[in-house]
Amino acid sequence: MLKWLRFLGVATSIIMLIVIIMGALVTNxxxxxxxGHHWPLCYGQVVPDLNSDHTWIEFSHRAVTGIAGILIVILAVWSWILYSKVSWVKFLCIGTIFFVVLQAVLGGLAVIWPQSSFILALHFGISxxxxxxxxxxxxIIYEQSKWKAVIAPPLSKxxxxxLVLCFIYLYIVIYSGAFVRHTDSSLGCxxxxxxxxQLIPPLLSRAGFQYTHRLLAGVLVIWLIINFIHAFRYYRNSGWVYWLTLLSILITLCQAASGVMVIFTRMQLSFLLLHSFFVTLLFGALSFLLMFAIRKTKAL
Structure with missing residues (x-):
């Protein structure tokens, strides 16, 4: 049964990644x-006439999100039953359900009532x-059921x-990118x-929004490089920290390259989706580092 729980965790993680990419597909x-302005039904129907590409894309996104929600509830309840006494488990079980519901509600509100660019950008961050x-x-499921060890590298204070500040800053950068997209500023530059x-365009403009996002992203790249250099010097024996800091740089470079190609190809869909894909992977990698940074060392 534990093998099936691990499989469910991996499958749910993958389907959540798909949900995010499909959300980017809807937006782009x-x-x-x-x-239409119907939610959760589509034009008042459970299964609408899929005679439009836009209807097919939006309905498919809703359907996959619904499947993801069901899997998340099963994963959370199952994990709670088995590992409720393990640190983080209760928090994450509640969080998985809360945030997927919040994500769906924000998406539904955006369909029913017009939302500001600030709220629309927040939807991606919640996802x-x-x-x-x-x-x-x-x-944590893998730690408890297979590895029999808690990953808690001995990091300096x-x-x-x-790492905590870097994660918070990443969220700011991601929000700025989502804001650029929802204000139709992707081709501001x-x-x-x-x-x-121009070296510095007018900041209160579509060009200024994208320029600000570029600056924030550039600082993030430098920050991640510094993190990797520090991990290389002091934590080479802590495989998770070393490889995740290296992976974060590689993903960020891929993300930056896809962002540049969005401009050069004048928003070709494949590069827009790749941009969302890489930022999701980066968020996942830094989420691991965030957990290692704030959890306490504790043996099973």
Whole structure:
């Protein structure tokens, strides 16, 4: 049975990743109103006539989100029953259900009533948190049922604080990127590394929104490189810390490259989806580091 629980955790993590990418597909194809202003039904029907690409995309996203919600509830209840006394489990079980419901509600409200760009951008951030809670719960399930060891690298207090701040900053960068997309500012700058031939464009403009996101992302890249150098010097024997800091840099570079290609290809859909895919992976990697930074060393 524990083998099936681990499989459920992995499967739920994957389907949550798919939900996020499908959400990006909805946004980037303009399919948010593919079911009209109806939610949770689609044009008042359980299964609508799928005679429109926008309807098909929006309805598929809702269906997969529903499946993900069912799997999350099963995973959370099962984990609670078996491991409720384990640190983080109760918190993550509640979090997985809360955030997937919040994600669905925000999506539904965006369909029924027009929402501001600030709220629409928040929807993507909530989706990432929902994905991360499932991912971390799955890690604990593996620790308890297979590895029989809690991953708690002996990190210095300073590096722990640094990882927490880095994670918070990542969320700010992600929100700024979602805000750029929901204000139709993805092509505010039509070139790179300059912005419409300018070093610094007017900040209170579509170009300024994208320029600000670029600056924030650039600082993040530098921060992640510093993290890796520190991990390489002091934590090479802590495999998880070393490899996750290295992986975070590689993912960020891929994400940055896809972002540049979004500009050069004038928002080709494949690069837009890749951009969302890489940022989700980065959020997952830094979620692991966040857990290692704030959990206490404790043997099974």
């Amino acid at each position: 194809t303009g399919s948010a109103q593919g079911c 990432l948190i929902s994905f991360a809670t499932v991912l971390l719960l799955t890690l 300073g590096f722990r604080v640094n 039509l070139d790179f590394p300059l912005c419409n031939g």
